[in-house]
Amino acid sequence: MVLDKLSDSLKETLRKVTGATFVDEKLINELVKDIQRALLQSDVNVQLVFSVAKEIKDRALKEKPPKGLSSKEHLINIVYDELVKFVGGGSSEIEMKKKPFLLMLVGLFGAGKTTSSSKIAKYYAKRGKNVLLVSTDTWRPAAADQLAQLGKQIGVDVFTDKTAKKPTDIIKKFEKEFKNYDLVIIDTAGRDALSDELTAEIKEINAAVKADETLLVINSDIGQAAKAQAEAFHENCNVTGVVITKLDGTAKGGGALTACAVTGAPVKFIGLGEKVDDFEEFKPEGFVGRLLGMGDLESLLEKAKDAFKDEDMDAMGERVLSGDFNLVDLYQQMQAMKKMGSLKKIMSMVPGMSQAQIPKGALDVQEEKLEKWKYVMDSMARGELEDPSVLSPERIERIAKGSGQPEKEIRALIKQHKQSKKMVKMMKGMDGSEKGMQKMMQKMQAKMGKKMKF
Ligand SMILES: Nc1nc2c(ncn2[C@@H]2O[C@H](COP(=O)(O)OP(=O)(O)OP(=O)(O)O)[C@@H](O)[C@H]2O)c(=O)[nH]1
Ligand SMILES: [Mg+2]
Structure with a gap:
């Protein structure tokens, strides 16, 4: 994973908290010092380190744990919360509100602009978007060929003109x-x-x-110097977000990530290697969760409680109990799951189900499915979501075209809905309380345990 060293020291720090007999000022001071050391080693700016450390310490000393959380769990949650804020807070997903949506990548020599262009292209092509790549590099003759080759590899159209003198000539053409x-x-x-x-x-x-x-592409090996660069580009070139590349090859990534988070241009994507798939959308919550290796059921319950707090979810609860569980509900359930974090993270929070015990790749498949189904549902009409029984073969064909997903994916979703409906009936007796949730998790664990032969 990215920033292995930082992750290892933060995990070690949290282990100290879980292993301690009780939370007192001494433990809090030690924890804060450990976190400071870990962040500094990853080239995070000293001032930023002090401010996040102070925030954690102040909250840890002042706040009383909410009902149902032990003081240790509360302390761990504070660290998680503050680190999420530290790397940019909630998600800053790109919303493609118009068609065509125009995305431009800028940056210094060799930062990874061309590679990232193709990575972003593949990322969205996989999600059903019709993507075009345009090379406007009239500076380096080989640049157009490089992009053309990458486009071919991922099956995305590439436009370029090597005879053009100016980038704007290519755009006009x-x-x-x-x-x-x-x-x-x-x-x-x-x-x-x-x-x-x-x-x-x-x-x-x-x-x-x-x-x-307009995304600025920055090589993470410049560490905290990324801040000055992001600010300069932000002020002069209307940069709206940042892509941090080569996080696989440097210990300074923490510096680059946190430095950009405080500028007006948040980190949107991270590059993790030379290959076109070594890339992810940057989501602070998921990122910090993995960094800390969140490993306890309580924090899952905490997040689950939040996720299910939404009014929509309450309304859904009522409908579910009345036996009327449609695709809109399944969709909302999936959204709530996304709020809780990735499946991998959820699993890593359940005791005895650390990632090491789950067959490699098994969870990736699940997550990919959730993503695909989201695109399928985005292409469905409200009436179809509310009553999936109207989905005739013709409608399925239309949805397949609209979502860029094969028909079998849509059929799989319909099947999943039927199964979920059955499961909901089974769970009907449960009271939805924390105890009920715990019981459900235990059942789930027992079931998966059998299947996976731990
Ligand atoms: N390890 C690693 N290498 C990367 C990553 N992103 C890009 N590279 C490599 O960095 C080098 C430069 O990448 P390019 O995409 O050509 O960079 P550029 O910004 O387009 O470069 P110019 O167009 O010359 O300014 C290439 O060898 C890429 O394979 C990454 O996330 N990790
Ligand atoms: Mg280039």
Whole structure:
């Protein structure tokens, strides 16, 4: 995983908390010192380290644990909460509200712009978007070939013109065709530094394309210097977000990540290797959860309680109990699961079900399915979601086209809904309280245990 060293020391620190007899000022001081040390080793800015440490300490000394949480669990939750805030807070997912959505990547030489362009293209193509890549690098002759080759590898169209003198000539030549795509990703040329020349070029391209989102690509090996770079690009080039690359190859990633989180341009994606799949959307909660190796059932329950607090969920609860469980409910249930964090994280919170015991890849498949079904449901009409029995073969074909998913995926979703409905009936007797939830988890654990032969 990314930032292995930081993750190891933070986990070790939390183990000390779980192993302690009780929480007192001495333990809190020790914990805060350990966290400071771990963050500093990962090149996080000293001032930032002190401010997060102070926040954790103040809250730990002042706040009383809420009902149902022990003081140790409460302390761990504070650390989790504050670190999530530290790397940017809630999700800053890109919302593609218009078609075509224009996304431009800018940055210095070799930062990983071209590689990231193709990674982002694959990420969204996989989610049913029709993606186009455009190379506007008139600076380095091989750049166009590089992008063309990457596009071929991932099955995404690439437009470029090696004879063009200026990036805007390339834009003008192809812009009529942009409307045929959901997402147009524009790769630009780099320079040694954010020179006036680069600023002018980015501004000129931006004036021509009017990008909906401009992402700055930063190589994480510059550590906390990422802040100055992100700020300069943010001020001069309308940068709206950051892609941090090469997190696989440096111990300084923590510095780059936290430095950008405090600028007006939050981290949107992270690059974890040279291959096109070594890439993920950056989600602070999931990221910190993995960093800390959240390993206890209580924190799962805590998150679960939050996730199920939504009014929608209450309404769903009522409908479920009345036996009327439709696809809208399944959708909301899936959303709530997403709020709780990844399946992997949820599993790692259940005692005795650490990731090591689960066959490799098994959970990835599940998560991918959830993502796919979300796209399927996005392409369904309200009436279909409310009453899936109306889904005729013709409708399934239409939804398949709309969502970019094979028909078998839609049939699998319908089957899942039927099964969930059955399960809901089975659970009907449960009271939905923490105890009920615990019972359910125990049952789940016993069931999975059998299947997976621990
Ligand atoms: N290990 C690792 N290598 C990466 C990552 N992203 C990009 N690279 C490598 O970094 C090098 C430069 O990447 P490019 O995508 O060509 O960078 P660029 O910003 O387009 O470069 P210019 O167009 O020359 O300015 C390539 O060798 C990539 O394979 C990453 O996340 N991890
Ligand atoms: Mg390039």
